Amino acid sequence: MYGMIHCAVREMVINQLGVDEWASLEREARITAADQISLKVYDDALTMQIIKAASERLGLTMPDCLMAFGRYWIGFAANGSFKSIMEFTGDDIVTFVGNLDQMHRAVVRTLPSARMPSFMVIESGLESFRVQYRSERDGLERFVAGLFEGLLEHFGLVGDVTLTKQDREGLEFVVNFRER
DSSP states (O other): OBHHHHHHHHHHHHHHHOHHHHHHHHHHHTOOGGGOOTTOBOOHHHHHHHHHHHHHHHTOOHHHHHHHHHHHHHHHHHTTTTHHHHHHHOSSHHHHHHTHHHHHHHHHHHSTTOOOOEEEEEEEOSSEEEEEEEOSOOSOHHHHHHHHHHHHHHTTEEEEEEEEEEETTEEEEEEEEEEO
């Protein structure tokens, strides 16, 4: 995964526990500044090592940490270097999710070795949509659910996210939403 993920995990831990706890986590997990370069692609094993160390520090199970990090990632991206890209990706949650593949193609132009997932809105209504998520990475269903929860918040909505299907074709989620 790309280093911006590592930077976001660092910021999440620092925001919740402070800089001293992050420094301790770095030492114990043997993470260095070289492992936190935003525009560098890293091995997925390193990313999962960092998230696992964060989950232990935060007192969360790995699935709960992935969910929390998915929610956190949306705010991190929307307020950071992806702000302008996110603003042009869509004015509502359904349009935004429908345009994620296009946004990811823009990221790949900057980071050609990045392996991005795919999101396809299969069906949408006034207060829900169904989306298929495909990735060569396994075990990220809670992270993806957290992303959708973060998007609900980003767009000023409340709702719920349900994983409805998991097979060789990928994951399928239903997101129900309404105005706050």
